[in-house]
Amino acid sequence: MYPSKFIYQAPSSMEEALSLLQQYGDEAKILAGGQSLVPMLKLRFATPGVLVDINRVPGLGYHRRESDGGMRVGALCRHRDLERSAVLAEHQPTMHAAAQVIADPIVRNRGTLVGSLCHADPQGDWAAIGVACGATIVATSSRGEREIPLNEFVVGPFENALELDEIATEARFPTARGTCGGYLKLERRIGDFATAGVALSMEASGGRVSRAGIALTGVGPRTIECVAAQDYLRNKALDDAVIEEAARLAADAAQPRSDHRGSADYKRHVVATFLTRLLGRELALAA
Numbered sequence: 051m052y053p054s055k056f057i058y059q060a061p062s063s064m065e066e067a068l069s070l071l072q073q074y075g076d077e078a079k080i081l082a083g084g085q086s087l088v089p090m091l092k093l094r095f096a097t098p099g100v101l102v103d104i105n106r107v108p109g110l111g112y113h114r115r116e117s118d119g120g121m122r123v124g125a126l127c128r129h130r131d132l133e134r135s136a137v138l139a140e141h142q143p144t145m146h147a148a149a150q151v152i153a154d155p156i157v158r159n160r161g162t163l164v165g166s167l168c169h170a171d172p173q174g175d176w177a178a179i180g181v182a183c184g185a186t187i188v189a190t191s192s193r194g195e196r197e198i199p200l201n202e203f204v205v206g207p208f209e210n211a212l213e214l215d216e217i218a219t220e221a222r223f224p225t226a227r228g229t230c231g232g233y234l235k236l237e238r239r240i241g242d243f244a245t246a247g248v249a250l251s252m253e254a255s256g257g258r259v260s261r262a263g264i265a266l267t268g269v270g271p272r273t274i275e276c277v278a279a280q281d282y283l284r285n286k287a288l289d290d291a292v293i294e295e296a297a298r299l300a301a302d303a304a305q306p307r308s309d310h311r312g313s314a315d316y317k318r319h320v321v322a323t324f325l326t327r328l329l330g331r332e333l334a335l336a337a
């Protein structure tokens with residue numbers, strides 16, 4: 051199917067992009083990597099009157115580590131840049147693990163992390179990573195900037211908290227020294243969305259967990275933060291019994307539905323297994 055008619059705008063500065071959003075209001079949609087929006091246009095699930103393509107806006111393609119250890123990812127940083135990033139490989143294990151399993155190489159060449167968070171697909175991988183890491187989004191408009199915690203940014207399936215005149219310009223991932231963790235994703239075939247995914251971002255000191263961020267992909271109507279499992283792990287020293295209980299609490303937090311990818315029970319089992327593996331790996335490394 052062909053998209054419905056739209057006006058195409060390709061601003062060459064952030065000021066121009068923001069003024070186009072002001073001018074066109076709810077008619078306008080931002081185009082970043084186009085890997086979710088273009089299929090939506092072709093299926094006519096989205097019929098914007100105006101596309102504001104931000105790919106010519108300079109200075110948005112970065113990802114970098116700040117002096118406090120936090121990672122900053124600009125709105126035009128592609129999945130591919132993160133997949134190959136030495137900075138992530140060295141300092142941000144949860145993001146590094148996810149970057150290897152987003153879609154396929156063609157999608158990774160164009161798609162962006164920030165676009166993925168804006169798209170707010172419950173099956174999207176980056177949202178689980180962001181929730182586990184405590185990420186925030188910087189929303190920019192001609193009124194200035196505001197920082198929105200990812201938990202509040204994603205307000206429902208395919209819905210985010212941006213105002214009509216705002217562009218998401220950056221995602222911020224706090225990363226303390228010694229952060230550990232990872233992301234495990236079950237997919238039916240390479241490049242598929244997750245049947246189930248588990249993200250873990252953890253900090254430990256003195257042999258005890260000081261912070262655990264755990265989030266699930268693909269097993270509910272939205273990304274799920276496993277609050278009970280996180281609270282349970284705080285101040286605990288990892289051992290087999292602790293890991294088993296955390297895995298049970300995470301599986302309880304999942305809200306999967308039986309479908310062509312598997313039964314609800316199977317998906318819950320995958321969640322428990324993946325968290326057991328992720329925490330077990332940290333236990334083995336600490337030993």
Ligand SMILES: Cc1cc2nc3c(=O)[nH]c(=O)nc-3n(C[C@H](O)[C@H](O)[C@H](O)COP(=O)(O)OP(=O)(O)OC[C@H]3O[C@@H](n4cnc5c(N)ncnc54)[C@H](O)[C@@H]3O)c2cc1C
Nearest residue numbers: 080082083084085086087153161162165166168174175218
């Ligand atoms: C075949 C295929 C397989 C895929 N598999 C996976 C997968 O396994 N895991 C996964 O997580 N994703 C997957 N995706 C989605 C992919 O990761 C997309 O790249 C991502 O969801 C959207 O990023 P984008 O830059 O392409 O955004 P776009 O498609 O350009 O935009 C998506 C939405 O976000 C809005 N938007 C984008 N950027 C901004 C911004 N800076 N400010 C405000 N609004 C913005 C757009 O207006 C639009 O509504 C897949 C896509 C395809 C086509």
